Amino acid sequence: MTTQRTPVTASKARFTFYDIESLPDVFTLCAYTPRPDRAVDNLEIFFLADDQHLSAAVDPQALYEAVVRSNPGLPAVSVQLWNLRGERGNLHLAELMGLSNADQVNDRTEISSYPASLRPVCDTDPEYDPLKHPFLAGYNSLNYDTTMLALYLMETFPAPHSGRLVQPTTAREMREHNDKLFNEHVEYMPGYLGWDGTAARIRRAMMHSGRHLDVARLNELQTKVSLKRLLGMLGHQIKESEKLTHDSSIAAIKDLYELLAYNVSDCLGLAQLFQHPAYASNFDLKAGLLAQYSETVYAKNGSVRRDRLTIDSSSAKFVGRILAPYTSLNDIKAVSFLYPVQEVAKEQGIFQVNVLDECVRFFEEHVAPDPAKDPAATPAQTKAHRQFMQVVNYYRSIEGQNFNDSEEYRDLFDLPAKSLRELPKTPNNVPYFHPDATPSSCFATFSTGGIHGAEADMTAFDTDFFEHREQAAMIGLARLFYPDAKDFVAEAKRQHNLLVLPDGTTVDKRLVLLGSDPKKVKYRKPRKDDQVQAEQLARAQAQVPDPAQLLDTQRPDTEGLNVRLTDGTVLDGKTVLAVTSAARAVYRDEPAKKAPTLFTAKADKSTKLHPKFARTSAGLVVHEDFTSYYPNLL
Incomplete structure (x- = not known):
């Protein structure tokens, strides 16, 4: 019987963020549960050390101090330490993660070899409450962590009907599984479990519970990006450990503390990452779809589907299931509008x-x-x-x-x-x-x-376009008034040497002054055979006795190639000329400022906005x- 549920949200539901580390002689699992309704959060640390002396040497207070010291961003927590060499720790881990090999774990009438108390509470159970029963959130957990969990529970509970329910495995055994996963099944680790073996059934029950969550899959564009890289990009603390190199061995108690502190840091980092809208909003969206479209979870007869969707299912699966809930979604023959x-x-x-x-x-x-x-x-x-x-x-x-x-x-x-x-x-x-x-x-x-x-950004585009048109017009005017570029340069030099006298008339610097240094410049001597030079020199000396003062009226050298037309229009020599020397002067064929292109052509002839004209706009929407x-x- 299906029931319409109020969708859970990332801000209201409870989450347990967990992570597994597997070394040749130590196996650890840390689980961090934020409790915004309480003063302190929960942190559970499970460890399995093959060295009995190392296992017995763990001091809860010293471990707590090491974890807090290594994780300054960790909120106030109460820490529970669970030794997986004993029965209590393993039973608690099984209760936390859920242990069942029932064919359909959502159906309580289905038989499981394991005690009913270890069956995972499913999101389809009548008593399910997301505020009490946390989502079990890992990173890449669909591939790795849930596979390792299933293997661990299979090894630790090998004979559920015997007098010894719990028979602890070893860290070395788990490391052997770990190595095979990475060496032979890295692309799809659950494939290592087969289809109908004990571990496969345990893992399938976890997935069908609807409470195991792979946070990486909530951001489908970055599922392959490592957790630490994402945390670094967001400015969060990243803790590295030298104890996790290939075949590292944990021999000293301080090394074990460091390993566990590292393990905790990944759980804390995952909790921080999940708060990012890219993850939390997708959680809310897909949780809402599960609640709105019962066919994503339930079959027509009201039973839970074997291929039920969960909150971390892909968007493509949600689309397919909602559009065609009980039939395969076949393609049509050809594209049709x-x-x-x-x-x-x-x-x-x-x-x-x-x-x-x-x-x-x-x-x-x-x-x-x-x-x-x-x-x-x-x-x-x-x-x-x-x-x-x-x-x-x-x-x-x-x-x-x-x-x-x-x-x-x-x-x-x-x-x-x-x-x-x-x-x-x-x-x-x-x-x-x-x-x-x-x-x-x-x-x-x-x-x-x-x-x-x-x-x-049309303001930037129009500015560039106006500058291009202005330069093109300037080149056109220069060609119109001075068809030969050499004549343009000659006129520019003539105008550059004109010095303005107080009465508004001009003299040619080349005829009246000697030198261009204000400290050394002096008037030339009159030439007997050059009446023009003598007349300009006399006029200049009469009105401006100081040659340096007259030199100061010359326009700046930066304008040395400019030509002013009779209507006052100034033609910039650097804008119109490709070659500026007097003997080889040549006009530009086109403006130096290229005509702007709003949309540039790509190799396939489609277009894209030129990056220069991209902008972010804002408004009430x-x-x-x-x-x-x-x-x-x-």
Whole structure:
């Protein structure tokens, strides 16, 4: 019988963050349970040391001090120490993690070889309470930790029907399992357990309980990134231990304390990582889906499915299960833009529509008409229509094609499979348009994986564009007034040598002054055979007796190649000239400032926003999943 449950949340549920370390002579498991409702958190330390003297030498107070000293970020905790050489520690570990080999652990009528008291409380049990029964959270635990736990419990409880329920295993035995997992089954460690062996059944019961959680799987883009790397990126403490090198041996009690402190640090770090929204929000989302869609957990008859989903199941599994809860989700023959599916259209008595056709119709009605059909289309509308149809044409090339090369597809259809990489791409960024079809600063990026939106920094783009146009215009003016670049340089030098007198007239520096150093400059002597020079020299000396003062009226050397036109326009020589020497002067063919490109072409002919024009915009919005941010912002 299925019941509708209130979804659990990361902020309200209880979690036990655990981690396993397996060395040749020591096996440890630490479990940290934050208790925000209490003054102190819980920390449980389980250890199995093959050396009996080392095991007996453990001092709880000394261990506590070592753990706290090595983990300054650890909140106040009460520590429980459990020696796995004895019965109590092993029974408590089994109770904590759950021990059952029932075929369907969720069904209490199913027989388990182990005591009912060790059966894991399942999230499907009537008495299940996420505030009392913690999620057992590890990192990469779906692959490693749950496999090792199942092996440990199998080895420690080998004969559940005998008089000796608990028969402690050894750390060396666990290390042998550990090595085989990493050497032979690193990609899928549960494969080491087989399908129907004791350890496999124990682990399957853990998974079916719904309470074992692999935190790594909540961030599907980074499941392969190590816990320590993520903690480092987030600025959290990272503790390393030299005791975890290959074949390390723990001989001294201080080494055991260091190992356990390291083990605790991973549990603490995992608890800190889980608080990050990338993990906590995905937990909330998937927990909500489990609560909302009972078919993710239950079969039609109300029993728990053997392939039930859990909170750390992949998004793809959730989508498949919700869309097709009790049947396989088969592909269709070819890509189709018809909506809704034919069966639904028939059931609802409506016609199927081609979504791509509808998009074109909407665009031509509300944004820009087809200029081939409407001669009144403005230039802006014509450009907008062309941009949009480039995207449409790419989707047209996909329509009717098959891109599924799986055996399952070939069993159903015979259409040859193509690759998306074979299809030529087109510019795939289209602006949001204003009513007059001019582009706004926001744009949509169309692709086969989804449609995304962003905003371009048009202020930066317009600044670059204006600078380019200004330089181009300057080159054009220079060519117009001085077709030969050598004449431009000559005029620039002539203007640079003009010195302005107080009466507003000018003299040529080359005729009246000798030198360019204000401390050494002096007037030239008049030339008897050069009336122009003599006249300018006399005029300059009469109005400005100090040659240094006259020299100071010359324009700066940085403007030495500039030419001022009669209307006051200044042509910058460095902007218009490619070669500036008087004898070899040449104009630039194009401005040094290149015309900016908002969307740059990639090798496959699709486009991307130039990084220079990327920006982050802010505004009051209504933000919903699968709803574009920018239409709401606009």
